[in-house]
Amino acid sequence: MTPDLDMLARHWLSELREELPAAIELRHRLHADPRLSGDECDTAAAVAQAIGIEFETVAGCGGWARIGPGEGDAVAVRGELDALPGTERTGASFAASEGAVHACGHDVHLAALTALARAAARVNLPAGLVLLLQPREEKYPSGAEDIARAGVLTAQGVRVVVGAHVHHDVPRGHVAAGAGPVNAASDELHITVRGTGGHGAYPHRAADPVAALAQIALGLPEMVRRTVSPMDPAVISVGSLHIGHGAANVLPSEGVLLATLRTMGREDRRLVQEAVRVLVESTARAYGVSGELTVVAGEPVLENDPDVVEASERWLTELGLGIAVPMRSLGSDDFSFYGEQAATLMSFVGVYERPGHGLPTLHDMEFLPPDDVVEDVARSMMAGYLGAVDVLAARRSAE
Numbered sequence: 001m002t003p004d005l006d007m008l009a010r011h012w013l014s015e016l017r018e019e020l021p022a023a024i025e026l027r028h029r030l031h032a033d034p035r036l037s038g039d040e041c042d043t044a045a046a047v048a049q050a051i052g053i054e055f056e057t058v059a060g061c062g063g064w065a066r067i068g069p070g071e072g073d074a075v076a077v078r079g080e081l082d083a084l085p086g087t088e089r090t091g092a093s094f095a096a097s098e099g100a101v102h103a104c105g106h107d108v109h110l111a112a113l114t115a116l117a118r119a120a121a122r123v124n125l126p127a128g129l130v131l132l133l134q135p136r137e138e139k140y141p142s143g144a145e146d147i148a149r150a151g152v153l154t155a156q157g158v159r160v161v162v163g164a165h166v167h168h169d170v171p172r173g174h175v176a177a178g179a180g181p182v183n184a185a186s187d188e189l190h191i192t193v194r195g196t197g198g199h200g201a202y203p204h205r206a207a208d209p210v211a212a213l214a215q216i217a218l219g220l221p222e223m224v225r226r227t228v229s230p231m232d233p234a235v236i237s238v239g240s241l242h243i244g245h246g247a248a249n250v251l252p253s254e255g256v257l258l259a260t261l262r263t264m265g266r267e268d269r270r271l272v273q274e275a276v277r278v279l280v281e282s283t284a285r286a287y288g289v290s291g292e293l294t295v296v297a298g299e300p301v302l303e304n305d306p307d308v309v310e311a312s313e314r315w316l317t318e319l320g321l322g323i324a325v326p327m328r329s330l331g332s333d334d335f336s337f338y339g340e341q342a343a344t345l346m347s348f349v350g351v352y353e354r355p356g357h358g359l360p361t362l363h364d365m366e367f368l369p370p371d372d373v374v375e376d377v378a379r380s381m382m383a384g385y386l387g388a389v390d391v392l393a394a395r396r397s398a399e
């Protein structure tokens with residue numbers, strides 16, 4: 001923490017406070033007019049207009065812009081543009097009408113990013129601040145992956161990408177980060193078993209895939225248990241198992257199982273996929289049918305850079321926020337795609353005074369963070385930027 005940065009932080013924070021009423025008003029407008037993944041162009045345009053600078057288009061409806069020094073290392077901050085399908089039940093005066101809902105807090109993140117960026121334009125930033133308006137966080141194809149692939153981070157010299165997400169399990173006024181893996185790698189397992197259908201009374205004349213698919217479903221968790229150390233988190237959950245024609249006496253010829261695989265270790269991800277392939281193919285063979293596994297690769301593991309976590313936690317305290325116990329889960333966020341090109345920091349910002357107690361969770365149609373959380377998210381983003389600048393300076397002087 002350098003004295004210069006300390007002065008900057010105080011100045012930036014007081015400029016940020018000026019921006020909050022307009023940011024909260026923007027939050028209400030975005031919330032009332034949510035857009036689903038892939039259809040966020042109007043949301044991006046509204047945010048860009050509120051920030052008041054020119055954005056370059058990226059990843060379809062996405063955009064990016066740079067504030068501060070135009071050359072040299074930069075720190076990026078991400079705001080997600082999309083809402084979820086559903087019908088809002090918050091009862092808020094600015095609630096959306098049917099079809100889409102900002103039930104993941106992205107309206108809060110965008111308002112925070114806007115306040116932070118407008119305030120940043122009036123201070124002297126020591127490193128570039130790259131604003132990422134990211135589409136398609138909730139749905140594939142991932143907007144983060146598209147932005148990373150478009151080369152924005154490398155072209156802008158982005159060394160650290162900062163994300164802040166509201167979370168129902170973190171107490172209000174507190175932020176949870178935690179060094180190392182915080183979210184899992186997520187893959188979809190699509191398993192198809194094919195055989196020969198027939199009459200239920202003459203199974204010896206058929207080779208139906210029902211029993212094979214059932215065995216595979218029960219064997220999947222065992223593949224994790226036999227591959228990944230019990231000290232490391234990993235899970236397979238079957239979400240869909242579809243077989244048969246709805247008749248008791250007709251043996252089907254094909255069945256499909258869909259499961260999600262969550263892993264925290266790079267090697268675990270590969271080993272479990274291999275084990276599942278062997279399970280599918282050999283179980284099918286044992287039952288006289290054929291089995292096929294297709295892996296639809298999703299997000300990689302989301303890892304928080306330990307140095308950036310440590311430095312930004314010092315700033316969080318400085319900026320008046322509390323540090324909560326680290327949040328780790330086998331959930332996934334496509335923010336992790338940025339981690340393939342830069343260091344990442346994802347922090348979770350508290351929503352409720354007393355978390356738990358049956359309060360609405362993320363993606364619940366009743367989930368509605370209070371307006372004050374806009375400021376907490378903005379401060380959290382600021383702490384991430386300042387911590388990243390500290391770390392970049394330390395690494396430069398160590399070179």
Ligand SMILES: [Zn+2]
Nearest residue numbers: 080104106165
């Ligand atoms: Zn979200």
